Amino acid sequence: MSTTPSDGPTVATPGAPASSPAPVTPVTPAEDPSLWIPEQLRDDVDRILIPEAAIAARLDALAAEVDRDYAGRESDLLLVGVLRGAVFTLSDLARRLTIPSAIDFMACSSYGSSTTSSGVVRILKDLDTEIEGRDVLLVEDIVDTGLTLDYLIKNLRSRHPASVEVLSLLTKPSRREVELPVRYVGFEVPDVFVVGYGLDFAERYRGIPHIVSLRPGTGV
Numbered sequence: 599m600s601t602t603p604s605d606g607p608t609v610a611t612p613g614a615p616a617s618s619p620a621p622v623t624p625v626t627p628a629e630d631p632s633l634w635i636p637e638q639l640r641d642d643v644d645r646i647l648i649p650e651a652a653i654a655a656r657l658d659a660l661a662a663e664v665d666r667d668y669a670g671r672e673s674d675l676l677l678v679g680v681l682r683g684a685v686f687t688l689s690d691l692a693r694r695l696t697i698p699s700a701i702d703f704m705a706c707s708s709y710g711s712s713t714t715s716s717g718v719v720r721i722l723k724d725l726d727t728e729i730e731g732r733d734v735l736l737v738e739d740i741v742d743t744g745l746t747l748d749y750l751i752k753n754l755r756s757r758h759p760a761s762v763e764v765l766s767l768l769t770k771p772s773r774r775e776v777e778l779p780v781r782y783v784g785f786e787v788p789d790v791f792v793v794g795y796g797l798d799f800a801e802r803y804r805g806i807p808h809i810v811s812l813r814p815g816t817g818v
């Protein structure tokens with residue numbers, strides 16, 4: 599299950615995974631200049647924890663699992679992206695699925711410019727789709743304390759969908775405050791603030807194609 603050094607990301611394998619990617623060892627941008635980072639953001643990056651190729655490989659495996667698990671269902675799977683961080687994961691997942699799927703989005707209050715959870719969850723944008731009787735797959739960028747997801751799962755279940763499952767690209771298990779049924783997990787990351795591939799700090803860094811940590815003093 600754990601495949602990398604303790605300070606690096608590991609692959610979490612809930613259920614019966616289709617595959618596990620090779621171990622990922624964190625590197626600095628200088629150690630692997632082939633890992634592209636926009637020039638103006640490069641100096642802010644401490645370590646590259648998960649390069650884009652590893653993300654792509656893991657999404658291949660997760661999409662295959664989702665395809666297998668939802669094959670032959672009555673209605674099309676509804677992918678619900680939690681704005682804004684999950685947009686990259688949702689779009690890359692949706693492009694890999696071979697089963698019919700639809701997409702919708704929710705937004706809820708999360709971190710502002712701070713890096714600690716307030717624990718207060720407020721829905722800022724609700725679904726446009728009626729989910730009664732539908733299979734719903736909530737797509738998240740990262741599960742940290744789990745408070746946001748806990749609220750969202752309960753909220754969606756109250757609408758009587760056929761099922762609600764969760765796919766999260768990242769998880770920080772050491773930070774969890776509530777037990778959560780996360781069916782599909784990409785990578786476990788240590789307790790460091792990460793950005794890139796949709797995740798931000800004060801709305802910056804979302805476009806970095808890898809999951810990276812920031813240099814101490816770079817606003818965090």
Ligand code: IMP
Binds near residue numbers: 683741
């Ligand atoms: P939770 O409610 O504590 O699980 O927080 C979930 C949300 O917090 C995520 O969807 C992210 O928007 C944000 N978040 C938590 N950890 C990080 C991080 O390391 N980097 C960027 N955003 C994070």
